Amino acid sequence: MANIKLAVDRLTTGLYVKLPLQWTDHPFLLNHFKIKDQQQLRLIKNLNLKYVYLIPEKSDNPPLEPDAKPEAISEQESQFLDKQAEKLWKEKQRRIEHLKNYKLRVQRCEKNFSRSLAQLRSIVSKIKSRPVTAIDEANDLVSTMVDALMESENVALHLMNDKKEHEDIYFHSLNVAIISMMLAKTNGMSAEAIKHIALGALFHDMGKLKVPTAILRKTTPLTPPEENYLRLHTKYSLELANLADTFPEAAKPILEQHHELIDGSGYPKGLKGDQITANAQLIALVNAYDSLCHPQDASKARIPYSALSYLFKNKKAQYNNEYMALLVKLMGVYPPGSVVQLSNQQLGLVISVNTNSLLFPNVLLYDPSVPSNEAPIIDLEESDLKIERAIAPDKLPEQVYDYLNPRVRISFYFDPND
Incomplete structure (x- = not known):
């Protein structure tokens, strides 16, 4: 134009x-x-x-x-307009202050994310040679995260800005842990139960360390023998956990059952319904969501909106429906990481969810007249704008893509002081 x-x-x-x-x-x-x-x-x-x-x-x-x-215009009208203008200025200043505070919270959140990721790398590096030390450190990490999660009434899930590559196991495990913890909190679970869920989530794929990298990174369909080898990771994860007496028994079914499905079509045992522990059902759902966003073949990756919609529309027979409803409540209709088009045709990136109004998340706006590092973040609930649709990042014009920086790797962390 x-x-x-x-x-x-x-x-x-x-x-x-x-x-x-x-x-x-x-x-x-x-x-x-x-x-x-x-x-x-x-x-x-x-x-x-x-x-x-x-x-x-x-x-x-x-x-x-x-x-x-x-x-x-009359003098009376002029005075009225001046008063209205003054109100708008005050509201804008409130928004600017809110934006500054929001960005500070996100920076704090990203520091916590980086710290947790570094700790997880350290844990993984020790899991084979010093399993007791690794599990003790994992318990400490989980305790810190759960304490932070439980100390506040309002906890927001934020999109993280990570740029690392070839560290799939760390990002995936931490992602599943963070989302699962928040899902468990939303479900009213105790701090102790959430610790078991978080520990199970961090270790659910550790057995893949014993699976050949060629199988893990293969983007074409696996052969039956390769598929069977990959499926052994649930057994290997449990074996690694059993190397230390300090790994909680309540967390172990998560390692073995996170690929079991309600309808009996999962593995390794084809368990059905209540034969699968509630914690494993929760992790199975979150694991499926994150895996849809980050498949081994990047060309098949779904945007968060599409991944959530796919599970909700097509997989209700396989996953716990109560947890699925809670996942939608937690992630929002448009989860963090979704690129969206607003009712004024402006584009933006969803960076956090408004849990009280799922259709109106916080969106970082594309505005070429503003430097990208100063881009306004708008709370849609406080505006007259709404989301019209989600957009695949690869459909964006190059300048919009560079500005919004949609994440190739969708990672989350929580801010307990939101």
Whole structure:
């Protein structure tokens, strides 16, 4: 779309304009919008701008003629508009402060994520040679995370900014642990039960350390012998856990049963329904979700929105439906990591969920007039915008992709002080 420089004195309602200002330098929610009333018109003029950018394709009306006289307003109307403008400025300052605090929380969250990931790498490196030490360290890691999780009423799940490659087992195990812990908390489980779930999640795939890398990284269909070898990882995970007496018995069924399915179509024993422990049913669901987002063949990866929708629509017979409903509540209809198009056609990246209003998450907006590191994060519940659809990242224009930086690897962590 062509942007046309337009003198401020030619503005009228119905024009779609873009302000030549930073997002923090004006009281409007966005840098570009359609002027809907005299209040917005007056507010733009009070910014002391000489011009704005007009986007004709999105405008309802033509601009005023250069010599047109602006519509006269009474002193009473003028005072009212000034008061309304002052309210908008105060609201914008509140939003700016909220955004600063939000970004600080995300930074703290990313530090905790990096710390937990480093600890998990250390644990994995010791699991074969020093299993007792590894499991003791895992218990310490889990205790720290669960204590942080349980200490706050409001816990938000955030999208993490990680760039590591070829560390699938760490990211996957930590992802499954984080989501499972929050799912368990949402389900009202005790801190002790959540610790068992978290420990089981961290170790559920450790048996893959004994599976040849060629099988683990194969992107074409596995042969029957290769598939059988891969399926042994549940047995190997349990064997590794049994090397230390300190691994809780309550967590062990997770290692063995996280691929068992409610309808009996899973492995290794083809268990059905209640034959599978509740904790293993929970981990099985979260494991399936993360695996859909990160399959070995990256070309088959689903965006978070699609992964969640697929499970909900097609896999109800295989997974615990109560946990599935809770997963939707936790992740939101549009989970963190989803690229979305808003009702004003603007694009954004969902970075955290509003658990009280699942259709209105927090979205980082694409706005080329704002540097990407200063991009506004909007709480959709506080705006008049809504999500129209989710978009596959590979369908984005290059400049939008570079700006939003949609994660190739979708990782999550929680902020207990949200």
